[in-house]
Amino acid sequence: MGRPRTPLLDRERITTTALELVDEQGEFSVPQIARRLGVQTGSVYHHVDGRDGIVELLRERVARSIDITTLDARPWDAALAGWARAYRAAFAAHPKAIPLLMTNPVRAPRVLQQYERAVTLLQSAGFPTAEVMPVLVALENVVLGSALDLAAPEAMWEIADASATPRLAEALDAAGPHRADLAFDLALEAFLAHARRRLEECREE
Amino acid sequence: MGRPRTPLLDRERITTTALELVDEQGEFSVPQIARRLGVQTGSVYHHVDGRDGIVELLRERVARSIDITTLDARPWDAALAGWARAYRAAFAAHPKAIPLLMTNPVRAPRVLQQYERAVTLLQSAGFPTAEVMPVLVALENVVLGSALDLAAPEAMWEIADASATPRLAEALDAAGPHRADLAFDLALEAFLAHARRRLEECREE
């Protein structure tokens, strides 16, 4: 066969196909991608840095879908809350991909720019520089922790035997179906309230 | 060869070997386990429910190492804080295993019992039953999110180009080396403060 006049493959199509496979199955393989694109397995390696490279492309694709305009809101805590929700929503759109994406940090410059802006936001609000990263990472913990909750195929308490753990079963019943969202709202609100108080303390000193 | 007089394999040794491999490499395979135990690959399948079964055994092993006595502390918020720290510490002892363990919930009854006790603790403290699960899941989000932070081989900001994201680099410098622990402390304290306030509101009504 040899080289075609117009390339059959490109990173964009490989990424899209991989994401489709992950959305469907929770995983992907290089041969599966090649099959869907009507191409030989080896061909994929001409466009991509191995399987890990494809995972990194998935990370970028999902991270890029975070609505960055949320960081334009004012005051600072509204901006932070909006960003956290957009961050979580981007992962929630691909729950089966979450285990694949969360393990490693995003390397894409465009995503690091979001963090740069968030740092600027907190500094402008009056947080001392040494406080900025702990605050930001704490928020990230809440976002990723709750995203993980969305990824689990079944919640811990769905396994619970009602006779062995009656109070757990009762509490679950009482919580209703939106427990994941309620928990995220609670954790986010707790974080914001704490951050606001911390900022006031800094201003008083 | 046939059946040996005394079994060469058991679930305990398989689990231990798998955990060793994961601690060293971040992953394991059934043939690797068999090789370390001087046994044929197929033999492992006589003791364990496939590769997924081994992962589940790892989950149980790590979850079992959570110090449950923390839940005996009083008042309720001290117990919850101690439990959260013990929970995180159990994962922190095997950072390379975290991606493997966090995806699915633990099915082991002994672990579900911990949740049962935590539910009881919150009910006794005065939380209305409908509030218990959101509170517990929010705490879980913080714990697992911060555990994920410990698992990352390199933090997001270690990748950051200081010239492209100068404020991020500056904030990182100012935060010092314990950013992960500081962030967890902050998120946990924020959660506890919020939960305390929530409880007071419930009592006033």
Place this chain on the structure above:
DNA sequence: ACCTGAACACCGTTCAAGT
């Protein structure tokens, strides 16, 4: 019941050969 040895389908990766 428990281990061997061999088999099967699948995977990630590399690379000479072609255009």
Place this chain on the structure above:
DNA sequence: ACCTGAACACCGTTCAAGT
């Protein structure tokens, strides 16, 4: 530069055969 086709080492899983 980009695709094919074949190769290699590895994986998860099954199973007849042995004791």
